[in-house]
Every structure is written in structure tokens, then in C-alpha cells.
Amino acid sequence: MLHVMPPPLDQATCDRARLARDRAFDGLFFTGVRTTRIYCRPVCPVRPARSENVVFFPSAAAAERAGFRPCLRCRPETAPGSPAWNGTRSTVGRAMRLIEDGFLDRASVSDLADKLGIGPRHLLRLFLRHAGATPSEVAATRRIQAAKRLIDRTKQPLSEIAFAAGFGSVRRFNDAFRATYGRPPSSFRKRG
Amino acid sequence: MLHVMPPPLDQATCDRARLARDRAFDGLFFTGVRTTRIYCRPVCPVRPARSENVVFFPSAAAAERAGFRPCLRCRPETAPGSPAWNGTRSTVGRAMRLIEDGFLDRASVSDLADKLGIGPRHLLRLFLRHAGATPSEVAATRRIQAAKRLIDRTKQPLSEIAFAAGFGSVRRFNDAFRATYGRPPSSFRKRG
DNA sequence: CCACTGGCCGTTTTCGGACCCGGTCCCCGG
DNA sequence: CCGGGGACCGGGTCCGAAAACGGCCAGTGG
Numbered sequence: 001m002l003h004v005m006p007p008p009l010d011q012a013t014c015d016r017a018r019l020a021r022d023r024a025f026d027g028l029f030f031t032g033v034r035t036t037r038i039y040c041r042p043v044c045p046v047r048p049a050r051s052e053n054v055v056f057f058p059s060a061a062a063a064e065r066a067g068f069r070p071c072l073r074c075r076p077e078t079a080p081g082s083p084a085w086n087g088t089r090s091t092v093g094r095a096m097r098l099i100e101d102g103f104l105d106r107a108s109v110s111d112l113a114d115k116l117g118i119g120p121r122h123l124l125r126l127f128l129r130h131a132g133a134t135p136s137e138v139a140a141t142r143r144i145q146a147a148k149r150l151i152d153r154t155k156q157p158l159s160e161i162a163f164a165a166g167f168g169s170v171r172r173f174n175d176a177f178r179a180t181y182g183r184p185p186s187s188f189r190k191r192g
Numbered sequence: 193m194l195h196v197m198p199p200p201l202d203q204a205t206c207d208r209a210r211l212a213r214d215r216a217f218d219g220l221f222f223t224g225v226r227t228t229r230i231y232c233r234p235v236c237p238v239r240p241a242r243s244e245n246v247v248f249f250p251s252a253a254a255a256e257r258a259g260f261r262p263c264l265r266c267r268p269e270t271a272p273g274s275p276a277w278n279g280t281r282s283t284v285g286r287a288m289r290l291i292e293d294g295f296l297d298r299a300s301v302s303d304l305a306d307k308l309g310i311g312p313r314h315l316l317r318l319f320l321r322h323a324g325a326t327p328s329e330v331a332a333t334r335r336i337q338a339a340k341r342l343i344d345r346t347k348q349p350l351s352e353i354a355f356a357a358g359f360g361s362v363r364r365f366n367d368a369f370r371a372t373y374g375r376p377p378s379s380f381r382k383r384g
Numbered sequence: 385c386c387a388c389t390g391g392c393c394g395t396t397t398t399c400g401g402a403c404c405c406g407g408t409c410c411c412c413g414g
Numbered sequence: 415c416c417g418g419g420g421a422c423c424g425g426g427t428c429c430g431a432a433a434a435c436g437g438c439c440a441g442t443g444g
Binding site for chain 3: 225227228230232236237238239240241242245263264265300301302312313316317320326327328349350351362363366367370376377378
């Protein structure tokens with residue numbers, strides 16, 4: 001049972017992409033395994049099925065209609081066109097929003113993990129994998145950016161801005177600016 | 193903070209036992225880690241704490257009183273004298289009883305796993321680790337023994353005994369006897 | 385002659401390897 | 415003290431290969 005693919009997605013291309021778990025093809029096609037009647041995304045982490053047992057579909061719906069059920073590892077049914085890693089991604093997304101709202105300025109990473117219903121170790125792993133940075137790094141970046149905006153757009157004293165941006169002390173506020181811009185906060189006021 | 197141990201359990205012995213995760217010492221003493229205020233059994237699977245950070249207690253209660261909380265991996269508070277790996281071990285026990293009642297004569301290993309609330313793969317792992325045999329092997333042994341008893345103690349025709357003992361076909365009944373005793377079922381009748 | 389045996393064969397189940405997820409410790413460095 | 419990161423483990427999800435299954439049926443021997 002062969003299926004015609006959208007423009008340049010022939011059988012051989014799909015097979016190469018799936019064996020390489022190529023993320024670039026995620027969402028562009030789906031792989032059905034005849035022996036198990038299960039279909040997967042190209043990035044599925046399980047050992048790839050042998051080529052003679054697979055068949056390709058242009059969409060998850062097509063695979064469902066052909067009698068395949070979605071794989072429980074890669075969750076192909078929740079990936080219509082784009083990745084949409086909703087499971088774990090929404091956890092990172094929720095964490096991001098909380099950090100953006102200043103959560104980590106008043107609470108610890110462990111508290112954040114508690115609020116999300118997972119362990120701190122796992123929260124760290126999720127951030128490294130999906131955001132490329134640790135939670136505290138994200139929080140630090142946010143504080144710097146918030147402070148920079150206040151310096152540029154308001155006339156508040158720097159010591160007030162430090163606390164308004166979420167820093168716990170003026171000392172850390174100054175340190176952070178030196179680390180990021182190489183010069184103290186006041187230098188941005190002078191040349192404004 | 194040093195503690196006096198029962199007769200021959202000096203500090204050095206405890207330290208050696210804990211580093212070796214020696215099962216023989218399980219229940220005889222408990223290890224408290226100063227840096228985390230957590231106490232463990234000697235067999236705890238976690239990476240052992242360094243010796244300068246540990247202190248030993250003769251009982252879990254002593255550790256509690258000293259302000260330590262029980263480790264969540266080895267569950268020291270539920271291990272007065274014996275292992276009490278109750279979590280996983282009782283699952284195997286329940287499975288064994290079900291098999292003994294003929295569950296696997298009418299249902300598959302997957303059904304058994306469902307009934308126990310775990311995956312079939314994991315059930316297999318538990319059996320190999322704690323029973324030294326697979327679920328279907330246990331079921332096969334039970335069938336053979338049940339059949340042998342019926343042959344010895346009744347006059348039922350062999351074909352009836354096959355089904356009464358839990359075999360699904362006479363064919364397999366014969367195979368099982370050949371594999372176990374090297375000769376067909378009827379040979380046990382003749383020399384009765 | 386008839387219950388029992390065992391070869392054959394397509395189908396279904398079980399096994400065991402590989403991988404991943406999330407939790408729980410520990411140590412170290414800032 | 416807190417956050418990062420290493421190590422281990424329980425448990426879950428796949429896959430391919432191998433074993434078990436069960437129906438069919440030709441022998442066979444008491």
C-alpha cells in the first residue's frame with residue numbers, strides 16, 4: 001500500500017528521514033508499522049521498524065483512517081502540522097510565564113517545580129532540553145531586560161529600579177549589568 | 193556525634209557494609225547523612241554518601257529522634273527487621289496466586305498484567321528478578337503438576353485430564369509431558 | 385477399534401533488547 | 415544555603431525473533 005506524498009516527499013526520502021530521526025521532517029509525514037498497526041512521527045525515539053514493514057502517510061488522520069493507532073511515545077495524533085510538543089512543552093511554557101511574572105524573584109526553583117507538580121530535577125532537565133537554559137538563567141535574563149527598559153524609559157533612581165526589576169539587592173543588580181554589558185547601570189543613564 | 197552499636201557493629205563495620213550495600217546488614221543499622229538530614233538502610237540504591245558525612249543508628253526510631261527523615265528510595269521506616277520490599281514483591285505474590293488459580297489458562301500474560309495494574313514488560317521483569325522464571329513458565333509448571341496428580345489419583349481419560357489441568361489442547365498436553373518426563377502421559381498409567 | 389501419539393503448519397503470544405521519562409538521592413561550587 | 419549535574423532505579427513504550435499455540439491427521443498398539 002503506497003501513498004503519494006506532497007511535492008518532494010517520496011518513499012526513499014521518508015525512509016531516510018525516519019531512520020535518522022530528522023527533526024526537520026517532524027509533522028511532514030507519519031510512519032505506519034504494519035506488524036503492530038501503530039503509527040509514529042519521524043522523530044519517534046523507539047528503535048525504527050525495518051523498512052519493509054513501514055508505510056507512509058501525509059497526515060495523522062490518514063494513518064488513523066487506515067486502521068493504525070497512534071504511538072504512545074511520540075504522540076503523533078497531537079502533531080497535526082507543526083511539532084506541538086504539548087505534553088512537556090506546556091509545562092515549560094507555564095514555567096516560562098511564571099518566571100516572566102517574577103516568580104523566581106520571590107521563590108526558589110523548588111517552589112516553581114512544586115507549583116508545576118514535578119520535581120526540581122526534572123524541571124531542570126526540561127529547561128535544558130526545551131529552552132536551552134536553566135530556570136535561574138532565564139530569570140536572570142528577564143531581570144536584566146526589565147531593568148534595562150526601566151533605565152531607558154523612566155527616570156526612577158537606579159536603586160529603585162533594581163528592586164522593581166526583581167533583583168534582591170543593588171549589589172546583584174550592579175553585578176548583573178557588569179556581567180552582561182561590561183559597564184555599570186549608571187553608564188546607560190549618562191549617555192541617554 | 194557517635195553512637196554505640198549493639199555488640200559487634202562498630203563504626204568501621206557499618207561503613208564497609210553500607211559501601212558494599214551488603215544485604216546481610218539490612219535492618220541491623222541505619223545510616224544518617226548529615227548534609228541532607230536523611231537516613232537510609234544499608235542496601236539503599238543511591239550513590240553512597242562519603243564517609244565523613246555519615247553517622248550510624250541502631251534503629252530507625254533513633255534516626256528519627258535525631259532529626260533525620262527517612263529516604264524515599266529505600267524506605268527505612270518500613271523495615272524493622274526484614275527487607276519488606278513489599279512494593280514490588282507483593283505484586284509478584286499476587287500474580288503467583290492468580291496463576292496458581294489457573295488465571296493464565298484462560299487469559300494472556302497481558303491480561304494478567306492489566307489485572308495487576310502494570311505493563312506486561314514490567315511484569316516479565318519482576319518475575320525474572322524475583323521468581324527466576326517467566327509467568328508462562330510458572331503456569332506451565334503448575335499445569336504439568338496438576339495433570340500428574342490427576343493421572344495418579346483418578347481414572348479419567350487422558351484427553352479429559354488435559355483440559356481439566358488447564359491445557360488448551362491435547363497436543364500441548366502431550367508435548368509438555370515429553371518435555372518434562374521424556375515419555376508420554378499414558379506411560380504413567382500403565383505402571384500405576 | 386479407538387484412545388493415544390506426534391509431525392506439520394499458519395497464527396498468536398511471549399521474550400528480551402533498546403530507549404526514554406521522571407523521581408530520589410548525593411556532591412560540588414558559587 | 416541553593417542550584418546544577420551525575421548516578422541509579424522503577425516503570426513505560428516500542429520492535430523483531432523465537433517460542434508456544436491449537437487444529438489437522440496419519441500412525442499405532444493394547
